[in-house]
Amino acid sequence: MKMSVRKHLGAAMLAALCTTSFIAPSFAETLKFVSWQKDEKGYGDWWGEVIKAFEAKHPGVTVEWTKVERNAYADTMTTLFAGGQPPQIVHLASFEFQAFAENGWLENLDPWIEKSGIDMTGWAGQETCRWNDETACIMMLYFGFVMGYNQEILDAEGLTVPTNWEEFLDVARKTTKDLNGDGIIDQFGTGHETRGGGGQYLTEMLNYILDAGGSWTDAEGNVTIDTPEMVEGLTRWKTVISENLSPRDMTAGDVRKLFADGKIALKLEGPWLYPIMEQGAAFEKLKLTKPPFTPPNGGSSNVLAMASEIPDEQKELVWDFIATAMSPEFQSRYATVANSTPPSATADISGAEEAVPHFDLLVETQKAAAAAKVDRIPAGLEINFNEFAKMVMEEAQRMIIEDLDPAAVAATMQEKAEAIQSY
Amino acid sequence: MPRIPSLDLARPSRQHWLGYILLVPAVLLVALIIVYPLIVSLDLSFQQVKLARLDAPRKAFTLANYERLFSSRDFWMACWVTLKLTVIVTSACLVMGLGTALLVNNRFKGRNLARLAVALPWAVPEVIATVIFAWIFDSSFGLMNWLFIRLGLANGMINWFSDPTAAFWVVAITMIWKGYPFVSIMALAGLQSIPSDFYSAAKVDGANAFQRFRYITLPSLMPVLGVTLVLVVLWVFRDFSIVKVLTDGGPLKATQTLSIMTYNEAFGFFNFGYASAIGIVTLIICVATSLLMLGRETKSMY
Numbered sequence: 223m224k225m226s227v228r229k230h231l232g233a234a235m236l237a238a239l240c241t242t243s244f245i246a247p248s249f250a251e252t253l254k255f256v257s258w259q260k261d262e263k264g265y266g267d268w269w270g271e272v273i274k275a276f277e278a279k280h281p282g283v284t285v286e287w288t289k290v291e292r293n294a295y296a297d298t299m300t301t302l303f304a305g306g307q308p309p310q311i312v313h314l315a316s317f318e319f320q321a322f323a324e325n326g327w328l329e330n331l332d333p334w335i336e337k338s339g340i341d342m343t344g345w346a347g348q349e350t351c352r353w354n355d356e357t358a359c360i361m362m363l364y365f366g367f368v369m370g371y372n373q374e375i376l377d378a379e380g381l382t383v384p385t386n387w388e389e390f391l392d393v394a395r396k397t398t399k400d401l402n403g404d405g406i407i408d409q410f411g412t413g414h415e416t417r418g419g420g421g422q423y424l425t426e427m428l429n430y431i432l433d434a435g436g437s438w439t440d441a442e443g444n445v446t447i448d449t450p451e452m453v454e455g456l457t458r459w460k461t462v463i464s465e466n467l468s469p470r471d472m473t474a475g476d477v478r479k480l481f482a483d484g485k486i487a488l489k490l491e492g493p494w495l496y497p498i499m500e501q502g503a504a505f506e507k508l509k510l511t512k513p514p515f516t517p518p519n520g521g522s523s524n525v526l527a528m529a530s531e532i533p534d535e536q537k538e539l540v541w542d543f544i545a546t547a548m549s550p551e552f553q554s555r556y557a558t559v560a561n562s563t564p565p566s567a568t569a570d571i572s573g574a575e576e577a578v579p580h581f582d583l584l585v586e587t588q589k590a591a592a593a594a595k596v597d598r599i600p601a602g603l604e605i606n607f608n609e610f611a612k613m614v615m616e617e618a619q620r621m622i623i624e625d626l627d628p629a630a631v632a633a634t635m636q637e638k639a640e641a642i643q644s645y
Numbered sequence: 646m647p648r649i650p651s652l653d654l655a656r657p658s659r660q661h662w663l664g665y666i667l668l669v670p671a672v673l674l675v676a677l678i679i680v681y682p683l684i685v686s687l688d689l690s691f692q693q694v695k696l697a698r699l700d701a702p703r704k705a706f707t708l709a710n711y712e713r714l715f716s717s718r719d720f721w722m723a724c725w726v727t728l729k730l731t732v733i734v735t736s737a738c739l740v741m742g743l744g745t746a747l748l749v750n751n752r753f754k755g756r757n758l759a760r761l762a763v764a765l766p767w768a769v770p771e772v773i774a775t776v777i778f779a780w781i782f783d784s785s786f787g788l789m790n791w792l793f794i795r796l797g798l799a800n801g802m803i804n805w806f807s808d809p810t811a812a813f814w815v816v817a818i819t820m821i822w823k824g825y826p827f828v829s830i831m832a833l834a835g836l837q838s839i840p841s842d843f844y845s846a847a848k849v850d851g852a853n854a855f856q857r858f859r860y861i862t863l864p865s866l867m868p869v870l871g872v873t874l875v876l877v878v879l880w881v882f883r884d885f886s887i888v889k890v891l892t893d894g895g896p897l898k899a900t901q902t903l904s905i906m907t908y909n910e911a912f913g914f915f916n917f918g919y920a921s922a923i924g925i926v927t928l929i930i931c932v933a934t935s936l937l938m939l940g941r942e943t944k945s946m947y
Contacts, residue, residue, distance in 0.1 A: 223688065296912055296913070297908075297912040300696065300911075300912055300915070303696070303698075304696065304698050304699070305699070305702065306698075307697070321696060322696075324695070324696075325695070325696045325698070327696075403730065404791075405794045405800070406785075406786075406790065406791060406794060406802060407785070407802065408786075410785075416807070417806055418893070419893075466802070469784070469785035469786075470784040470785055470802075470806075470807055471783070471784040471804060471805065471806035471807055472783075472785065472803045473786070522646050606914070608913050608914050608915075609913075609914045612909075612913065612914075615895075616895070616896075616897055619895065619896045619897055620897055622807070623807060623896065623897065
């Protein structure tokens with residue numbers, strides 16, 4: 223009898239163990255999702271909603287959402303992939319996914335899109351996600367720049383909102399001031415990041431280059447830096463920086479904060495400026511309008527992808543996560559929660575202007591940038607973008623530090639860009 | 646039943662075996678976390694690899710990375726920057742560290758507080774110290790610009806991080822501030838181990854303060870200073886966070902050390918093969934420098 227009880231208990235335990243181990247994978251699945259946007263007001267909130275909806279749809283499946291700072295992002299992701307432990311849900315900047323796709327680390331999403339029947343027509347910036355004739359990712363944001371301005375600063379100088387480069391320069395010069403006479407400039411005409419990564423530096427320069435009619439490369443990927451338009455663009459950049467119309471050696475975050483606190487008159491920025499403005503001390507004095515430059519700066523921002531070397535059942539889940547983010551519901555929520563233009567052409571954004579007063583402006587600049595095929599990632603230099611951006615930043619810095627002729631700098635950049643392209 | 650041979654560690658001829666056996670886990674651990682990555686890195690440096698992966702098939706053997714490295718202006722410039730930084734920071738750390746150690750070795754009121762103040766920078770985490778210095782030298786709103794203008798040392802704002810010379814000195818000053826307390830602590834420990842009889846005898850012989858320092862303090866401290874010097878040199882050589890946070894190697898590569906160059910090539914440009922080649926050359930330089938310095942240090946001892 224004693225043995226029998228023991229046997230029964232043993233059998234029950236074995237059965238319980240087997241049941242648990244069979245059920246466990248479907249109930250205790252954890253998908254890793256690494257992102258730099260966690261905790262960001264707007265985008266972070268939107269991702270949070272997507273995760274919540276996905277987890278509600280898949281009981282027992284958890285999305286382990288981890289934040290990695292943007293400046294450590296590429297190293298972290300590279301290490302995770304190289305070590306064979308990639309996050310299943312892959313979030314990358316649109317200028318860095320190419321290296322991962324080239325290495326075969328990202329799943330081809332074409333069969334998944336086809337199977338789900340999602341219509342990708344008009345999905346903003348999606349062509350950037352094509353790599354080696356495959357869809358390596360889904361574009362999560364394609365944006366156009368807007369211009370923030372401080373009404374109080376302009377009024378104090380009797381100035382109006384600039385509508386072209388000459389007016390912009392005039393306003394920037396007249397509003398750059400040492401207000402308390404201590405020899406230190408404490409109010410700037412405009413603000414750009416001049417410290418940090420090459421990618422951001424390149425984006426800041428692009429405001430002036432696009433308006434001057436220049437571009438880094440043409441549609442076929444040929445380098446087109448040594449042109450009169452590019453020389454004009456470089457001259458404008460040199461003017462703004464060397465005349466100290468922008469605070470020097472600041473990161474993008476610091477410059478945005480300065481604008482939000484009322485220390486900068488004009489700020490060219492993406493849709494993410496508004497949530498930062500809301501938190502600033504000068505919010506009541508700040509307004510948004512379309513940039514004085516044509517076409518407006520803009521382009522692709524970040525992408526969502528799937529790690530290629532994960533089990534098939536996880537791929538199903540990851541695709542469902544991506545599909546949730548792409549769903550009409552969450553594309554609409556992108557407008558109201560993330561304050562940004564959703565990439566989906568069919569997203570219902572009616573009423574978004576009630577939640578985001580300047581939403582029409584965002585749509586207008588996004589469309590203008592898309593129509594002009596603006597992107598900060600030059601065609602033909604995608605895989606070497608970081609190296610190219612670093613080279614451009616250094617040559618532009620040299621131009622300012624050593625007071626070089628922009629025409630000579632353009633020629634040097636052309637030569638170096640072609641060398642990078644040939645690696 | 647076959648008899649399993651036993652290992653009789655009590656036998657006098659095998660007593661040293663126990664030592665080796667106890668060392669095995671540590672040796673294996675070191676091999677795993679140091680030697681293995683080193684071998685992988687060496688292997689990668691002879692391949693043209695963009696993004697490395699351990700389970701990827703090995704690519705063809707090539708010397709292309711080393712050929713590119715030795716013909717690269719950037720590499721020689723990084724060597725020059727590293728050398729300049731090493732010499733300046735090490736010398737300054739040595740002078741300041743030894744000076745403060747001699748100071749706080751004397752008896753005076755508040756000596757413990759002074760010792761604490763000297764050692765404080767060592768206790769501050771490197772990244773925090775670097776961020777503080779970044780704010781102090783901020784080109785637009787930094788304390789240093791305000792001070793320079795107030796004292797009449799500058800007419801306008803100095804762009805500390807946009808000027809190659811200024812940026813280099815900002816990095817060097819931050820490193821010196823962070824590094825000198827280590828020399829100070831080591832030297833203080835060394836000073837306290839010098840028997841006071843040496844000084845008493847020298848005084849009887851009529852040696853003045855400088856002579857006592859030159860012929861007693863300095864030679865007695867040489868074993869400590871020698872090792873400290875090697876450690877400081879290696880720290881400056883491989884330090885990454887100070888340069889990364891302050892300047893990221895810029896402007897115009899004026900602060901790009903070999904460590905920063907390695908990092909940028911690996912994680913910025915995804916050239917793992919090339920980055921490994923830089924890492925291997927850096928390692929060789931470090932080992933050669935250490936051997937050279939340790940060799941000299943032993944000769945300087947009494």
